[in-house]
Amino acid sequence: xxITGTITQASQPSExxxxxxxxxxxxxxxxxxGAEWPGRIGSKQGYQTNTPxxxxxxxxxxxxxxxxxxxxxxxxxxxxxxxAPQPSQAPRRPPQKPMSSxxxxxxxxxxxxxxxxxxxxxxxxxxIKGVRELEYWxxxxxxxxxxxxxxxxxxxxxxxxxxxxxxxxx
Numbered sequence: 001x002x003i004t005g006t007i008t009q010a011s012q013p014s015e016x017x018x019x020x021x022x023x024x025x026x027x028x029x030x031x032x033x034g035a036e037w038p039g040r041i042g043s044k045q046g047y048q049t050n051t052p053x054x055x056x057x058x059x060x061x062x063x064x065x066x067x068x069x070x071x072x073x074x075x076x077x078x079x080x081x082x083x084a085p086q087p088s089q090a091p092r093r094p095p096q097k098p099m100s101s102x103x104x105x106x107x108x109x110x111x112x113x114x115x116x117x118x119x120x121x122x123x124x125x126x127x128i129k130g131v132r133e134l135e136y137w138x139x140x141x142x143x144x145x146x147x148x149x150x151x152x153x154x155x156x157x158x159x160x161x162x163x164x165x166x167x168x169x170x
Contacts, residue, residue, distance in 0.1 A: 002073050004054040005031040013046035020044070027070070029053060039068030113141045 013023035140146035
């Protein structure tokens with residue numbers, strides 16, 4: 001796939017590597033339709049922002065997962081010398097919103113809700129009788145919000161302690 005656009009963001013070039021002393025940069029290219037394509041590009045001189053460019057896109061596996069690797073496109077080269085994506089692998093599409101770090105607090109809260117619901121089910125404080133109730137608890141675990149229908153109590157109340165009750169098993 002060939003993208004023609006403008007480099008809107010360019011990181012500082014890396015130290016030269018390899019026998020050809022290539023500099024690598026993380027860049028974002030805005031294509032002619034306004035979509036932004038994040039990726040990495042190598043060159044001998046480095047790139048600046050607001051530089052018009054045509055590149056081919058190849059998806060590569062890096063230490064942090066998949067990323068777009070750009071190669072500058074030159075129409076004068078024969079087609080065999082241009083990098084092309086594998087037919088079975090389409091290049092990664094640009095993300096719709098910038099990637100951010102996970103919300104670790106929300107993840108921890110979800111794990112706590114999960115543990116509490118599991119414990120309540122195991123101790124029979126919650127009895128799940130059907131798919132609707134299962135979906136309710138799943139929604140509660142994931143979001144922390146799942147309003148009950150009126151008059152429905154999801155957790156059985158503690159049994160009342162009656163003094164002198166001889167049915168205590170100890």
